[in-house]
Amino acid sequence: MKEKRTLMLPGPTPIPERARLAGATEMIGHREVECEELLKEVVDGLKYVFQTENDVLVLTCSGTGGLEGSITNTLSRGDKVLSLCTGAFGERYATIAEKYGLEVERLDVSWGEAVDPKRVEEKLESYKEGEIKAILMTHNETSTGVINHPEPIGKLARKYNCLLLIDAVSSLAGIELKTDKWGADVVVTSSQKALMTPPGLCLVSVSHRALKAYETSDLPKFYLDFKRAKDRYDAKNQTPATPAISVLYVLREVLRDIKEEGLENVFKRHEIVTKAIRLSMKAIGLELLVDDEVASKTVTAVRLPEGISYSVLRSNLKDKYNVYITGSKGQLQGKVFRIGHLGNVSRMDILSTISALEFVLLDLGFELELGAGLAAAQKVFYEEERS
Ligand SMILES: Cc1ncc(COP(=O)(O)O)c(C=O)c1O
Known part of the structure; x- marks a missing residue:
């Protein structure tokens, strides 16, 4: 299926x-x-x-x-x-x-x-x-x-x-x-x-x-x-x-x-999703390209780990899980992958993406604790919803 x-x-x-x-x-x-x-x-x-x-x-x-x-x-x-x-x-x-x-x-x-x-x-x-x-x-x-x-x-x-x-x-x-x-x-x-x-x-x-x-x-x-x-x-x-x-x-x-929904709520939703993604990437052990203070609320760039190419990461996510991410251009080509999280992207989309990313990275030999990134994002959503 x-x-x-x-x-x-x-x-x-x-x-x-x-x-x-x-x-x-x-x-x-x-x-x-x-x-x-x-x-x-x-x-x-x-x-x-x-x-x-x-x-x-x-x-x-x-x-x-x-x-x-x-x-x-x-x-x-x-x-x-x-x-x-x-x-x-x-x-x-x-x-x-x-x-x-x-x-x-x-x-x-x-x-x-x-x-x-x-x-x-x-x-x-x-x-x-x-x-x-x-x-x-x-x-x-x-x-x-x-x-x-x-x-x-x-x-x-x-x-x-x-x-x-x-x-x-x-x-x-x-x-x-x-x-x-x-x-x-x-x-x-x-x-x-x-x-x-x-x-x-x-x-x-x-x-x-x-x-x-x-x-x-x-x-x-x-x-x-x-x-x-x-x-x-x-x-x-x-x-x-x-x-x-x-x-x-x-x-x-x-x-x-x-x-x-109201513009304020739309912006807030983008902020929460961004926080979840950024914390999850860190929990997986990946390095973010930019600091929190200037970080976009619609797209996040993550440095590719040593030995993992963008094309292999992308095709694994696409072929095995039907998850689509992208790379970058110019001087960042082949150095980062980017996750878009704007518009109609739900919390469940984010959690699925993080799960798929963990599976693929493990398969490609990157050492990580399965579920670490997922838990970090879940925590953000859980706490934000109840605050
Ligand atoms: C900041 C920015 N400017 C311009 C463009 C080009 O927009 P379009 O593809 O709609 O012409 C893009 C597309 O990704 C963009 O992100």
Whole structure:
């Protein structure tokens, strides 16, 4: 008998049953009133999750499309931007900016560490006033499992009068992000992460400052033109081109669930799961890549033990237990494995994953006490539930 699939990736993530079935709803025309109502409910639900009064645009593309749009809609050729690079996704954001002819100043941070706002300020200080037009940051660096806190960076963006563009692809709806309060001008996320929806939608919040910057921005844009999307939505609750309607049906259900659970509870749930995973990895005798203080609440990177390769670990977990984990990229390739724990990941999914990991590691010759990791996670869940 094949085990039930346990998808422990940092996206795509498992979809709650009711929402998944909503994806099979009968098709409607994208200029019909039903679709306008669907989009409106989705946008209102997203404003709650983004914690914003700003416009939230629904684009039919993955998160990378929104990151590209965040640049093409607010900046111009030759503009200087400061890119906070804490891993592979920070690098990607910087690369997109370079491809569009921007002058990218990188603030490189060792992989596994978070950005220090003091270093950001030193960098900003070293330029003429107004020279840096935007700061690009990755809220949750998925490749390492590190959180970069946007609040102090938002303050700096105000002080030095530049935009703050945030890649929140693997954080939004899993880790707190107060878009308005923290001064984020553009926040980008994708549907297939903590929003527990199939891939296909990119959700982007855009501040008044960002919309003002749009007016002078000279980079090419059409499909991902934020103003076209805003105007069409403002006029008719529609999108300029055909949206991924089936994905919208799923997202609407998910957003209803999130509202019902309450954002605070959603974040708390992610924190508890993170604590369980981190303590269990330590109890097994594995080494975590990052310190507790900067640890992501949606993905955890664990160093591969000596003599155990990522591909062997991954294929054993998949073939024997139908449990899916992933590796990492760039300088961490072959050095860590990552467990995604965002969105619709239950305590039982976590316990099954830890059990499977213990079985596989034992089979591969790693010395551990069977059940040690499991017990550590059980203890977290047991105590949290009764506290
Ligand atoms: C932080 C971050 N940024 C960007 C992306 C790219 O998103 P997408 O695959 O939706 O284009 C990912 C995907 O894992 C991510 O984790």
